[in-house]
Amino acid sequence: MDSKVVQKIVNEIEKYQPKVESTHVGHVTAVGDGVVAIDGLSKAVMSEIVEFEETGGKSLKDSMETGGTLYGLVLNLEEDSVRATILGDSARVSEGMTVKSTGRILSVPSGDELLGRVVNALGEPIDGKGPFKNPTMMPVEREAYGVIFRKSVSVPLQTGVKAIDATIPIGRGQRELIIGDRSTGKTTIAIDTIINQKNEPAEKRPICIYVAIGQKESKTARIVAQLSGEGAMGYTIIVDAPASAPAALQFLAPFAGAAIGEYFMDRGKDVLIIYDDLSKQAVAYRQLSLLLRRPPGREAYPGDIFYLHSRLLERAARLSDEKGGGSLTALPIIETLDGDISAYIPTNVISITDGQIFLTADLFNKGVRPAVDVGTSVSRVGSAAQTKAMKSVAGTLRLELAQFRELEAFMQFAQDLDKATAEKIETGRRMVEVLKQKNGEPMPLERQVVAIYAAGQRFFADAPAAKVTAVEKRLLEFFDNRYSEVFKAIKERGIIGDDTKKLLDKGLQEFKQAQKELFSLAK
Amino acid sequence: MEKSYAQALWNCVERGMEPAHAVRSLHQGLERRGRASLWPQIARAFERLASRESQKNRSVLIVADKSHEKEARKESDAEDARLVVDTGLIGGWRFENNEQLIDASFKKNLLELYQRSTNGMHSAGYQQ
Numbered sequence: 001m002d003s004k005v006v007q008k009i010v011n012e013i014e015k016y017q018p019k020v021e022s023t024h025v026g027h028v029t030a031v032g033d034g035v036v037a038i039d040g041l042s043k044a045v046m047s048e049i050v051e052f053e054e055t056g057g058k059s060l061k062d063s064m065e066t067g068g069t070l071y072g073l074v075l076n077l078e079e080d081s082v083r084a085t086i087l088g089d090s091a092r093v094s095e096g097m098t099v100k101s102t103g104r105i106l107s108v109p110s111g112d113e114l115l116g117r118v119v120n121a122l123g124e125p126i127d128g129k130g131p132f133k134n135p136t137m138m139p140v141e142r143e144a145y146g147v148i149f150r151k152s153v154s155v156p157l158q159t160g161v162k163a164i165d166a167t168i169p170i171g172r173g174q175r176e177l178i179i180g181d182r183s184t185g186k187t188t189i190a191i192d193t194i195i196n197q198k199n200e201p202a203e204k205r206p207i208c209i210y211v212a213i214g215q216k217e218s219k220t221a222r223i224v225a226q227l228s229g230e231g232a233m234g235y236t237i238i239v240d241a242p243a244s245a246p247a248a249l250q251f252l253a254p255f256a257g258a259a260i261g262e263y264f265m266d267r268g269k270d271v272l273i274i275y276d277d278l279s280k281q282a283v284a285y286r287q288l289s290l291l292l293r294r295p296p297g298r299e300a301y302p303g304d305i306f307y308l309h310s311r312l313l314e315r316a317a318r319l320s321d322e323k324g325g326g327s328l329t330a331l332p333i334i335e336t337l338d339g340d341i342s343a344y345i346p347t348n349v350i351s352i353t354d355g356q357i358f359l360t361a362d363l364f365n366k367g368v369r370p371a372v373d374v375g376t377s378v379s380r381v382g383s384a385a386q387t388k389a390m391k392s393v394a395g396t397l398r399l400e401l402a403q404f405r406e407l408e409a410f411m412q413f414a415q416d417l418d419k420a421t422a423e424k425i426e427t428g429r430r431m432v433e434v435l436k437q438k439n440g441e442p443m444p445l446e447r448q449v450v451a452i453y454a455a456g457q458r459f460f461a462d463a464p465a466a467k468v469t470a471v472e473k474r475l476l477e478f479f480d481n482r483y484s485e486v487f488k489a490i491k492e493r494g495i496i497g498d499d500t501k502k503l504l505d506k507g508l509q510e511f512k513q514a515q516k517e518l519f520s521l522a523k
Numbered sequence: 524m525e526k527s528y529a530q531a532l533w534n535c536v537e538r539g540m541e542p543a544h545a546v547r548s549l550h551q552g553l554e555r556r557g558r559a560s561l562w563p564q565i566a567r568a569f570e571r572l573a574s575r576e577s578q579k580n581r582s583v584l585i586v587a588d589k590s591h592e593k594e595a596r597k598e599s600d601a602e603d604a605r606l607v608v609d610t611g612l613i614g615g616w617r618f619e620n621n622e623q624l625i626d627a628s629f630k631k632n633l634l635e636l637y638q639r640s641t642n643g644m645h646s647a648g649y650q651q
Contacts, residue, residue: 012640018632025624027578039575040622059611060630064637080575098624 024101026082028052034090034246035291036072038082038099047105047141048074050084053098067092071122072099073106073248076292083292085248087122108256109135110263115207118224118238121253123260126240127224138259140252144314151320153354156385157206157272157329160196160442161189163372163435166394166452167401168357171385172206172270173318173327177349179334179341180359185370186333188439189357190274191223193331195230196442197272206270206329208236211257214243214250214280226440243280247291250284258315261328265317268324273316277333278309282345299344309345310352341376355379369436375402387445388495393453397431404428430460433468446490447476450504453496459508462519471518475511483507525561528553529568533576581605582620587612587628599625 026040041050052070055063070092076083086093108123109132118127125131153171170176178186194208210227212220220240227233237260241253254275261271275281282305289302297303309332316330332353334346339360341350350356355378364371383391407425411417417425434455437443443451451472454460463471479486486507489500496504512519528549535545553559584604586595592606595616604618614629 009640012636016632016636016639018635020625020627023624023626024622025619026622039578042622055630055634057609057611060613060633063611063630063634080572100624 024103026050026099026101028093028095028097028099029081031086031090031093031095033291034086034248035288036084036086036090036093036099038084039080041074041082041099041101044074044077044082044101045105046074046077049102049104049106050074051100051102052086052093053100054092056098073252075288076294085288085292086246087248087252088246090246106140106252107137108140108259110138110260111135114237114260115235116233116237118220118240119256119260121239121241121245121249121256123239123256136263138263140255140259142259142262142315144311145317145319145323149320149323150317151325153318153381153385155270155318155327156382156387157193157270158196158199158445159189159193160199160444160448161192161370161372162437162443162448162452163370163374164189164357165386165445165448166390166435167374167398168355168372168377168379169382169386169390170329170331170355170379171318171382172329173316174355174379174381174385175313175316175330175332175353176379176382177332177334177353177356178359179336179346179350179356180371181336181339181361184359184361184364185439186335186359187219187223187276189359189370190276190331190333191226192439192442193272194227194236194274195232195440196444197235198230198232199442199444204270205235206272206327207261207264208232209239209257209261209271209273210236211239211241211254211273211275213241213253213275213277214284215240215276217242217244230440247284247287251281251288254278254281254312258312258328258330262315265319265326265328266324268319268326270326271328273328273330275312275330275332277335278312278349279333279335279345282308301344305345306348306352309349313349313352354381367436368432369439372435373405374398375405389449389490389493390445390452392496393449393456397452397456400424400428401431401435404431426465427458427461429465430463430468431455433465434460434472436469444487444491446487449490449496450476450479450486453504454508457505457508459512462512467518471515474515474518475508478511478514479507482510525564525568526572528561528565529572532565532569533572580621583607583618585609585612585617585619585628587614587616591616598627 024043026038028036029039030037050072052072054066054070071087072084073087074082074084113132113135117125117129120126153173155172157170157172159165159170178189180186194210197205197208224238227236239253239257241250257273261273264271282301285305285308286301290296294302313330313332316328318327319325332349334349336346358373358376359371360373363373403424407421411425434451454475460468460471483503486500486503490496532545532549536542553561582601582604584595584599584601585607586592587610589608596602599616599618601618612628612630615627617628618625
């Protein structure tokens with residue numbers, strides 16, 4: 001045996017001081033589907049962690065071979081028993097097993113050493129990079145900050161997605177729902193937002209937490225690889241409760257993510273947390289509640305399903321300066337069925353959040369990506385946080401796009417259109433093209449501003465709609481080479497000053513003259 | 524419903540009513556109310572209740588070897604506890620009484636030592 005190992009064991013033996021203490025215990029009377037009924041534990045409290053004693057009746061050798069300690073979470077306190085959910089493999093629990101009270105509520109480790117790591121819903125590392133050395137434990141369930149500790153949202157959180165930053169701006173501390181059918185690009189928006197944070201200066205860059213709930217392991221692995229490839233893992237933590245994890249862990253994962261985020265928020269940092277997705281968490285909670293024999297309500301969800309999401313999302317906040325000025329921005333994701341946003345869980349979460357980004361399968365199938373339906377999407381507090389530069393170029397964009405969508409529908413029946421309407425449609429088409437973006441390619445704010453300014457100036461009117469994206473790309477390259485001071489000025493000052501505006505107009509004119517062939521195919 | 528009847532029966536017996544009389548009275552009462560069909564369920568509920576109560580008040584002293592009994596009883600102050608021998612404890616004793624467990628077994632200490640030596644990792648899932 002390695003001498004270091006021997007020395008470690010010797011040290012441990014020398015340090016060890018056996019202690020005898022009294023523990024409050026109970027016994028498992030029934031176990032099934034991840035839920036146990038426990039007799040005894042009459043002093044247990046809600047959300048208390050209990051420990052299953054797997055070693056009872058086993059020899060020392062067998063006891064040493066049992067996996068790590070198995071915990072349970074008390075969820076029901078009944079007249080004559082306690083019901084708890086098993087936070088692990090339920091096959092390891094048997095009838096008659098002794099259950100010890102720990103007197104502690106569920107907590108997860110947090111701290112700087114979690115950055116770049118993948119953890120499970122209990123905060124245990126699952127990326128094979130070893131244990132945490134000195135983490136701070138944060139309670140998973142904690143009351144959200146009250147009004148006097150908060151201040152209003154005023155600092156923008158740049159997603160790098162033109163359609164969002166221009167029309168549905170998000171502020172730090174806001175809760176913005178991303179909602180849409182399956183495969184409409186919800187996760188893509190969330191991941192692009194994380195990637196885009198690398199464009200922020202290090203001191204202002206939010207810590208990003210991605211909570212995967214009920215997702216396929218392959219999808220989470222792909223996301224981790226993508227974030228690593230983009231150099232975004234350095235400021236990101238992944239909390240993974242895959243589809244194969246017990247329902248209890250899927251239900252707990254968002255709360256664990258929030259607890260990890262609160263550590264940073266309490267220390268004055270900005271945090272972005274993505275819950276992907278809360279529909280699956282609701283399903284896991286429904287399963288758990290039914291197994292706990294709680295009365296089912298609408299769609300068999302328990303009566304406190306609204307409270308489950310509201311208490312989670314209320315933890316998103318922008319703290320007052322006295323509290324350090326940190327923030328926790330939440331981007332929950334909800335999956336709809338056939339675009340039905342009036343279903344139970346979607347309406348609940350829509351009413352809790354400060355706005356929603358609605359993605360539609362129709363737009364997605366038409367090739368509009370990200371498939372954001374600007375008409376239905378809204379940001380209730382984000383406009384106060386939008387940078388002046390973006391506000392000045394995108395002021396009427398939302399309205400114009402909404403009008404275009406209506407006219408587009410009407411156009412299918414109309415024979416001939418008057419000039420003004422035709423122009424609006426053509427402009428709208430080009431605007432939609434400008435807002436298109438490839439996934440994994442978030443765009444820094446200054447570039448977005450230039451592109452949207454150009455579109456607002458009808459710059460693309462002479463270019464065929466199908467080529468607008470290519471023209472935009474060339475235009476931004478042109479500005480990179482010839483007018484990079486425009487980008488610099490917008491980035492540093494956050495506004496388009498008169499001098500910058502002059503340079504912008506000059507640059508646009510110059511580009512048009514130099515690249516006539518790009519605009520010659522019009523009409 | 525059956526739980527409430529079983530609990531009532533239990534309370535009557537606990538307060539000193541003669542068991543046979545208590546059972547007879549309950550049965551007559553049920554028949555009068557037309558609820559005699561509940562009788563088997565009440566019996567099962569009563570059985571569960573009795574088992575739970577006996578668990579609650581159980582007092583068990585577990586030792587690794589019968590020869591350690593005297594010493595264990597003295598140390599744990601478990602004069603009336605039922606004795607169980609479990610060689611798996613290796614040494615020491617375990618005493619469980621009224622939802623309280625005192626574990627002074629060698630097995631527990633050795634396991635703790637093993638876990639500390641092999642697992643430098645924090646105990647995730649709960650506050651240290």
